[in-house]
Amino acid sequence: MTHVKISMAQALNQALRDAMKADDTVMMFGEDVGALGGVFRITDGLTAEFGENRCFDTPLAESGIVGMAVGMAMNGLRPVVEMQFDAFGYPAFEQVVSHVAKMRNRTRGRVELPMVIRIPYGGGIGGVEHHSDSSESYFAHTPGLTVVTPATVADAYALLRQAIEYPDPVVFMEPKKLYWAKEEVDLTEVQPGIGTAVVRREGADATLIAYGPSVPVALEAAEAAAAEGRQLAVVDVRSLVPFDDETVCAAVRRTGRAVVVAEASGFASVSSEIVARVTEKCFHSLAAPIRRVTGFDIPFPPPKLEKHQLPSVDRILDAVDDLQWEDS
């Protein structure tokens, strides 16, 4: 056992380092990822260790970055690219939707694109305009993409290693609010996570379904609820696509009540998809309509107002209180 206490940022860095060591076709590139090590230091030291051919800075153009990765993946390499911030990734949207997502399909499986698009996302870090979007729903909506987001340090390492080895393109959403959260982890123990949700906490009364930055908030809410005598289960979705219906629905069936927690605006979102799926599949197990705690349908607020947009323990507990307990 080699337990170490590291942050999610360090775990992601270690995952890149180990992947590049294990496979010399793995290439890391993007804006400021070279000498600087990325604005969040996720690529810290990679250029020094592996050279400029393996980890390099690109011109400041996201469509070019993703488009070049497509070509490199077509030609036998495994590119990992960084979009510096969620909202700065939008110039690459056409490449992602029209090419990254569709290449396997349009060529009848002849061209695989083993590539990873890393996107730091979400708020809670006091970022000014365009630095705090939750853009996961755009990608989850697009057939052909695999979309994952870690909520723990261990998952950050394991999911990124798996994403890099994956035969399909993976949109890897990194909750930047959790970059500095530290955990004791054993990086030699890697469980595959793509396609699977995981129950982070058992509880008999209601299920909180969350992902990415909302998982620690949900766990905190469950802790607070337990103090008040209500036992809440917490499911970490972590793989938005493919979605693990089985684990999520099993958890909801055990409790009969559920709240979905997500930072993104609720309208036409991953959270609304989860509610729809669970309702379709588990209707007869439900004692109350599923509630959601999401961001409002507004542009992400400026730093001094962002706390009103983020799911909070209180909002989660209020939503749980609203699950028609009087009827049971």
Place this chain on the structure above:
Amino acid sequence: MNSVEERLLPSAEPVRLLDQNGVPHDHPSYRLPDRETLLDGYAQLIRGRRFNDQASALVRQGRLAVYPSSHGQEACQIAATMVLREGDWLFPTYRDSVSIVSRGVDPIDTLTLLRGDWHSGYDPYDRKVAPQSTPLATQLPHAVGVAHAARLKGEDTVVMALVGDGGTSEGDFHEALNFAAVFHAPVVFFIQNNEYAISVPLAKQSAAPSLAHKGIGYGVPGERADGNDLAGLLAVLGQAVAKARAGEGPQLVEAHTYRVQAHTNADDATRYRQDDEVTPWLDRDPIKRLETYLNHQGWLDDDVKQRADAGAVQVAERLREGLMPEPEVDPAELFAHLYAGETQQLREQAAFLRDELAREEA
């Protein structure tokens, strides 16, 4: 030694080695290709023209959904692939079917997209031809990626990336040129300037002195050629490919040509241009001028002509016969190529469609 201007600026006039009357002209930087190359090019032009016209006819007969023809642009189509080696890559647009076929891809597989039985019908790795791109200029960053990967792997691959005049307005055109220049990627960006982006003429597309000038801002040398002169195109593109292969970085070539037909069969060109604009271009036809020159040289004997005609007849027959039967499509395939593995959700949706079809049949 060379000033920046000398290195980057295109020629003052498009390079033309054979004028529209088939008369050869000396050029300080480019030489006429040899007899064998021109005769091969001639046969390919004849075949390309027949391919275009047969495909258009098959649209009218309902055998193809749509066909964006390169009629009149065949010299560009042929030259783009004639200058490549076996291991080189071609990144075509939707109007470049003739180029794809001249690269050796089966004509029927080439037309899968336009027939509508799948999106791309050929194996891109087979002849090193990327899937035809319909979103404009989006294939150009891919071309840079393939070239950069080749360079990192120590291969001397050159990538020929095709784009139209309209495509040079897209952001991806500029990002691709910039990336290619910064990474010194062996890409030849080849603009077929046919004067129209559907209905919008070049004057409304760009105020640049020429599209080849667009390379200057990125440090990419530009050159321009008469797009209906196969000899000039082979010389210019051949040199661009040689430079890219020799490690001189990306090259930009603009061919001046003209879309003598409508954008596609679904377009009505009379709404935006007059016939008297088109007519002079018919006299600049790429086949006619090469034929005149070859005849004048005494190189176009019956044997050569027969072989060229035979190639054209063969490709036309292949199209007619290959496209006549209704293509077999399999609804189950709709779910087959999204991911390397299966997902529960797609399994369920495939089963739904299967059941629906079974009920319809019952």
